[in-house]
Amino acid sequence: KAGVTQTPRYLIKTRGQQVTLSCSPISGHRSVSWYQQTPGQGLQFLFEYFSETQRNKGNFPGRFSGRQFSNSRSEMNVSTLELGDSALYLCASSDPPHNEQFFGPGTRLTVL
Amino acid sequence: EDQVTQSPEALRLQEGESSSLNCSYTVSGLRGLFWYRQDPGKGPEFLFTLYSAGEEKEKERLKATLTKKESFLHITAPKPEDSATYLCAVQANNNDMRFGAGTRLTVKP
Numbered sequence: 001k002a003g004v005t006q007t008p009r010y011l012i013k014t015r016g017q018q019v020t021l022s023c024s025p026i027s028g029h030r031s032v033s034w035y036q037q038t039p040g041q042g043l044q045f046l047f048e049y050f051s052e053t054q055r056n057k058g059n060f061p062g063r064f065s066g067r068q069f070s071n072s073r074s075e076m077n078v079s080t081l082e083l084g085d086s087a088l089y090l091c092a093s094s095d096p097p098h099n100e101q102f103f104g105p106g107t108r109l110t111v112l
Numbered sequence: 113e114d115q116v117t118q119s120p121e122a123l124r125l126q127e128g129e130s131s132s133l134n135c136s137y138t139v140s141g142l143r144g145l146f147w148y149r150q151d152p153g154k155g156p157e158f159l160f161t162l163y164s165a166g167e168e169k170e171k172e173r174l175k176a177t178l179t180k181k182e183s184f185l186h187i188t189a190p191k192p193e194d195s196a197t198y199l200c201a202v203q204a205n206n207n208d209m210r211f212g213a214g215t216r217l218t219v220k221p
Binding site: 043 | 143144146148154155156157158161199201203206207208209210211212213214
C-alpha cells in the first residue's frame, strides 16, 4: 500500500497570506489528523477528521481550519499567516478502531 | 490536564551500549500509548502501541513496556542506524492525542 502523501513538501509565504495544504491518507484509512511541529513546542494536535466530519480539535486559533472529502483526502487551511506559523505540518491517517497513526513526510511552511 | 513527559531530552550511547528511554504520563483514561521514531526532515514512523499495564512489545533491538504511570523503550545493543528522535504519544478515551517532546538518541560507532 502506498503511504500517506502530502503536498506541497515545501512552501514559502509572506505574512497575511493564506495557505492550503493537502493530505492523501493510506488507502482504506478513514481518519486523518493534522499536527504542527516546531522545535520549541514539539508535535501539537490541530484537528482530526473522520468520514468528512471534524471529530476532535486542538487548541489553535480559528485561522486554522480543515476539511475532509468523501475519498478521505483532507486539506488544511491557514489564513492571515503569521511568522509563528512557520513549522512542519504533518498529516497522519489511521483506520479505526485501530488507533496507530501513520504519518506523511510533512509540509515545511516558512512564513516571511 | 493530560501530560506526557519524556526523559532524557538527549542521550548519547556507544554502539552496543544498552539503555532505556522513559515516557511518564497522566491521562484521564488511557486508550493507548504509542512510540514513534522520527528521523530529521521526515514524519514520525510508527513503532508500537501499548494498551494496558504489564503489556510488552518487541521489534528487533527495541522493547516497549507499560505501567500505569510510565512507559519505557529499551534499546538493546544499539547500532548507529538507531540514531533518531523517539516520540511517545498518549491517546485518551476521548480520542485526544498528546505527544511528548521526544528523546534525541545518538549512537556512536
